[in-house]
Amino acid sequence: MTLSRQEFRQQVRQLRQQLPHHFQQQAGLTLIEQFALLPELKFAQHIALYLSADGEIDTNPLIDWLWQQGKQVYLPVIHPFSKGHLLFLHYQPETEMVLNKYRILEPKLKQPLIRPLYQLDLICTPLVAFDSTGHRxxxxxxxxxxxxxxxxxxxxxxxxxxxxxxxxxxxxLPIEAWDVPLPKIVTPSTIWQWETAV
Structure with missing residues (x-):
């Protein structure tokens, strides 16, 4: 019997929520080792990330490491007027943060901090589950x-x-028409790649 999207969601969320704290910490550090191997990183200066929630792999070590490399980091903010869309704001250690409607921290919306999507180099996306064809x-x-x-x-x-x-x-995974497969997914143990022809 094939699981529905909602069943996959519940199952994998439960799995990652049960990961022990020390395992989470180590996974966040090991993720940096894989991320550092990405050839795209060499020329990427403006990188969108997200703050982990709900058992997601800890992105804080990666954010700190990117700052150390002199990279600019951006975080998603729920668009106040365009329903279902995101803005990306420049994020630094002193950035003022607020809780959004999902109780996730995001930068306080300030016009000068917004960077248009096309001016970003990489967007690191969260996901609940991914499959062997790159669908998230x-x-x-x-x-x-x-x-x-x-x-x-x-x-x-x-x-x-x-x-x-x-x-x-x-x-x-069960796929819907609007699903956007990813060209790469980085985990602590490997870099999954599905390069599509340009």
């Missing part, structure tokens, strides 16, 4: 599917890279 299952809001659609249509703009625990991999 998100939380169901469609924010990243909408954000990544221009890249998927034209292969232009910031390249999306998924971040996940190894345990979030499943063999095959």
């Amino acid at each position: 299952l998100g939380m169901g809001g469609g924010y990243y599917d909408r954000t990544l659609q221009p890249w998927f249509d034209s292969q232009r703009g910031p390249k999306p890279i998924g971040l996940a625990h190894d345990c979030q991999h499943v063999s095959k």
Whole structure:
């Protein structure tokens, strides 16, 4: 029997929420080792990330490491007027943060901090599960599917890279028409790649 998207979501979320704290800490550090191997990183200066929640792999060590490399980091903010869309704001250690409607910290919306999507180099996306063809299952809001659609249509703009625990991999996800497969997903143990022709 094939699991529904919602069943996959529940199952994998439960799996990652149960990961012990020390395992989470180590996974966040090991993720840096894989991320550092990405050839795209060499020329990427403006990198969108996200703050982990709900058992997602800890992105704080990666953010700190990127700052040390002199990279600029941006975080998603729920668009106040355009429903279901994201803005990306420059993030630094002193950035003022607020809780959004999902109880996730995001930078306080300030116009000068916004960087247009096309001026980003990489977008690191959260995901609940991913399969062996690069499809990702998100939380169901469609924010990243909408954000990544221009890249998927034209292969232009910031390249999306998924971040996940190894345990979030499943063999095959049920796919919907709007799903945007990722060209790369980085886990603590490997870099999954599905390079599409440009």
